[in-house]
Amino acid sequence: MFDTPFAEFAALLLVAALVGAVFVRLRQPVLMAYIVIGIALGPAGLGWVKAHDQVALLAQIGVTVLLFIVGLKLDLQHVRHIGPVALATGLGQLAFTIVLGFGLMLLLGKDVMTALYVAVALTFSSTIIIVKLLTDKRELDSLHGRIAVGFLIVQDLAVVLAMMAMSALRTPADGGATAAWTDVAVSLATRLSLAVGLIALVMRWVLPRLVAAMARSQELLLVFALAWGTGLAALGAWAGFSMEAGAFVAGFTLASTHYRDAISARLGGIRDFLLLFFFIHLGVELDLTTLGQELSSALVLSVFAY
Template identity: 30%
Template sequence: MPHDVDLIILLAAGFGLALVFGYFAARLRLPPLIGYLIAGIIISPNTPGMVGDIQLANQLAELGVMFLMFGVGMHFSLNDLMQVKRIALPGAILQIAVATLLGIAVSMLWGWSFGSALVFGLSLSCASTVVLLKALGDRGLLNSVNGKIAVGWLLVEDLVMVLVLVLLPATAVLLGGKALTDSSATQNIWLTLGITLLKVTGFIAFMLIVGKRLVPLIMQFVARLGSRELFTLTVVAAAVSIAFGAYKVFGVSMALGAFFAGMVVKESDFSHRAEEETLPLREIFSILFFVSVGMLFDPRILIDDPIHVLAVVAIIMIGKTIAAMALVLFFRYPLNTALTVGASLAQIGEFSFILATLGVSLQLLSLEGQNLILAGALISITLNTFIFSAIEPVQNWIRERSHLARLLERSGDPLAMLPDEVSQDYLRDQVVIIGHGEVGRRITRSLMSENIKVVIAEENREIVEDLREKGIAAVSGVATEAGVLIQAHIQHARLLVISPMDIIDIHRIVDISRTLNPQIQVLVCAESKEEAEVIRKEEIGEVYFAKEEMAKNMTNHILNQIQIAHHQSPTH
């Protein structure tokens, strides 16, 4: 009996080719999504051989977008953003503006309309969170100050793009496109925009007032049943139904609905479990999304319009990178931070694809524009690994040219020097603490409660500003540089406390400190048992390892309780 198997063919071919090319991409140390895009190109109508059903692919892509946005919502951390808000917020908005203006200028030179140019420029302005997190994770930079700034920067970009996805359909007619619904096309554009913003506000208010309480409550209720599949189903149902409800009831995009679904799930006590349980499903639909995007790409653009493709790649990898680096240096962050953030943004990804697809459906962007965006994404993601690898050589090259280094690095930075209010008497026999993370904060609080003098050396300028507002002596900079330790007056310090960090950096800090102050005592917080053993073996200083200290404290507590019980027993 004949039956329709188009969906099965599409899934079999899509997943099979995605696996093969994803494997080769990973072997070449490239993000696997490059392989998924190539798999889509192979089964697209634009290349010879097998052709997948493009309509089915588009529907699967919609699901992919929903799960991608759900994942973005689950990873969105207001706390992470707040830690770097003074650089990430203005930096990301200005960088988006610069990249968008570059895209508009270039495309209008090609004779495009302003509406097309605007969508094109916005699509080139936002980097891929997926690519960035993988690049930072591979290099162990996710928890570093540079990594947190880059992630915070992308969180702001994501929020801006969510807002663009909401506003673009409402302004499509004004920009020369068509409305998604006939009714909105006949309305006054400002009325349409006002109604859209009202609906979005209503949806956000509903999610913050009702959704934030109801979804975690349902998850808690289901979790008590102890059924793993029911719990997974609850999270998936929440993502899909909130996304669809947002579209049907409030008239906002399903992408925004899924984003807020992720945010309210994150509020639950079961957020970690929800993330783990839904990860395979989210990754499957993300793969389908990238395959379907590849199916839309026409490789002939690389031969027909190579100059246009090069212009797009230049905006993404040179224009955006230089703009981001200039902004980071303007905010007086070190050269290494500027290079890391610049490299992080030298690519485009999922939001660019979503925006380009929406632009085409609104008749604001041509298929040529979409193909140029896809070509730019493929090339920039492929080359992004090499840009990250070039950070250290470029930094060394700049520092070898002292005039260039002086021009780019911070000069006369007030946070790089202790304030005048810190007296010379205070800077004798003080404790210098490197890093003000959770460990550094607790040590500082305890020492200051005992009136022990403390000086903090911290990379994050925002933390240094906050410490100074509280009257705590703090200096901004990377402690592996002698200048930072000299500013902290390490030469007169009694004790050096080093928060968990890379063993190579610990070596550098201790070497500089002992050169300036041979008598200084060193206390090191180790990140792992292996690191603690290395520090002890090399006699770098007194070492403390969290699990080891916890075991010691618990053992002492148990022994004390046993002794108390022993003395209280009737036989004594």
């Protein structure tokens, strides 16, 4: 329908503004409007969205900026206060959901590996949506907001580790499942040790001077913040963790500097603009044609997760 991706993006922005205004008038979260737009204009609807790669890239950058800002708001003092609570609640809910979800999938007649994968998938919380809602309600800096973010980050990291372990279980090494588990454990321990050590060194010796030098120009400070956030996000994905975890850590490393408020304020508008494409992309990627194949299981699991 559109000759160029630019024209498509212009149309998406116009539709987003109009539909978003309707949702705001109805006192509904504007992010729901963006998801509806993605469904309506994606393959399941009118099929207007063709620039999938461009939308996906902007969506990834938006997620990176969002988690980077969240990390900026959690300095070491906050982590000491909310860390134990977030760790206990996050891991507790994770174990509860996996055990009950696994049993429920077995009752639905699924095989063991399918049941295990679905049980782990049920533990995924929509970190991006929850953080966005907390931000819109200006509750991200509240006590419950910080605990919720810590809870979500703990869950995300734990689920990533669980998925890596299950991949080893599904494709064991030549020495068998035991060797595969050993390889995964050694690999994870090595990566975590290197990551923690490197981050500690950078926070102690490199970042303070580097950020102070960049802060001489507000434009340079903004560019550096974006480069640091996206760089660590890419590094996190490359290391086998997640892009979101890398972005969060990038923000956390700058949370103890004197410039975190300035960086956060300048990134706020960029975050809101880019997250528009994340929620549109989320709607575009929804494949409603496969829903009927597992409708009964989906309904049961939805009730359980709710």
